[in-house]
Amino acid sequence: MDNNNKEKFHENYIEGRNAVLEAFRSGKTIDKLFVLDGCQDGPIKSITREARKHDAIINYVAKERLDQMSETGKHQGVIAVSAAYEYAEVSDILENAERKGEPPFIIILDGIEDPHNLGAIIRTANQAGAHGIIIPKRRAVGLTPTVAKTSAGAINYTPVAKVTNISNTIKELKEKGMWFVCADMGGTTMYDLNLTGPIGLVIGNEGDGVSKLVKENCDMTASIPMVGDIDSLNASVATGVLAYEIVRQRLKSGK
Template sequence: MAKAIWGINPILEYLRHAPEKIEEIVISKKELRGKVHQIVEKAKKLGLPVRIKKDFAPPGIPPEANTQGVVAYLKEFDYAELEELFRRAKERGEKPLFLALDEITDPQNLGSLIRSAVAAGAHGIIIPKHRAAGITGTVVKVSAGAVSHIPIHQTKNLGRLLEDLKERDLWIAGLDARAGSTIYQLDLDLPLTWVVGSEGKGLRPSIREKCDFLAAIPMRGPLDSLNAAIAGAIALFETIRQRYYR
């Protein structure tokens, strides 16, 4: 079965930016108004198949999902080649800014990180093939459709890929709560890959060793850590601040 995504905004984003990846859209008849009606009209103009169902029970949807009466089935997700990430930076005339994720297993965190990366203008995301969340309907929903805006590369060996990036003149920066320097003390205006570790364990030692430098996010309150999605977003936007808003 094709991969399902759901919700008005994620599907509108796919219709605007990646309609070729949609196989079919299924609509609840009782929700056929407003933005759902816009989805139907846009899909028909693009020549995409649309089914309007009185009995709306599309398969492949988690029972807790809020579909808003609209589901799209996608072709198999097309992970990007690494070169596509570099090409995105070159087309914009910018220093590469990538986000690499080390065993992020929570789809909610992955979706949030993708959304933040797109909002920050990052050029691509790198995720491991094993022991990590991949692109699912939940990830697309949480990202509010941002998945359709950024190339996502999947690798079998994150450590080796980070070495390859270093050979191509990118600096590798790891987020680590125990680091001696903070993200605000480092010069981030350079070709850069941020590496964010898993929700519970942080960066694996083997990945930490690949980093050119480690940085912490300083906290003055009683808590000593942030979740992966928030930490990654802060690092990305501090990079953007240093590059463009000094």
């Protein structure tokens, strides 16, 4: 196995039936569970029952995949991936804004898969005064040690909530008076939009951008003026540019 794969697979892995079961029962936050495909014995059923109870994502995989992931060689057909940090609730993010006496500023990430991007975004969110970040449970990176390290400590101060459905969460927050702007190359130039007040900034996947359904639930689409020879920015850089346009407009308007 090469060094890159080794780094990818060793972070926060819990191996073995007893260890995984105890991790769930002790209240440890488990992002994902990898189970040997076809294994349905009693201990495995107990583990998957706990996983569903705690809303962890279950992946049934071949023995070769588990062997590749395993550090100990004693996975016993099950490996859990624990979060490096505890997740917040969306309500915690709103309370964070209320406590500071500020209109909510939330960054929503629609499928960011690169831990370095997520870590950099958490760092930017903290510096730009965002009250929290929302990420989806599926098809996205969670709070891994690499994310924590890349955030340079910001993960300790910026709450990150994990939700089942980004579109539904946006709808619920709109009912609370929030407006949403998503990053899109075909959108209105960010300088021509009013980005003050209670706002959510939606950033899409590194390759595909914001998904169609999520984009349809946003009130505005914002594009970043670009004059170079390529047509897109790294997701964390795009977040920084748009977040600081929101900061600029808030400072100017006093809102």
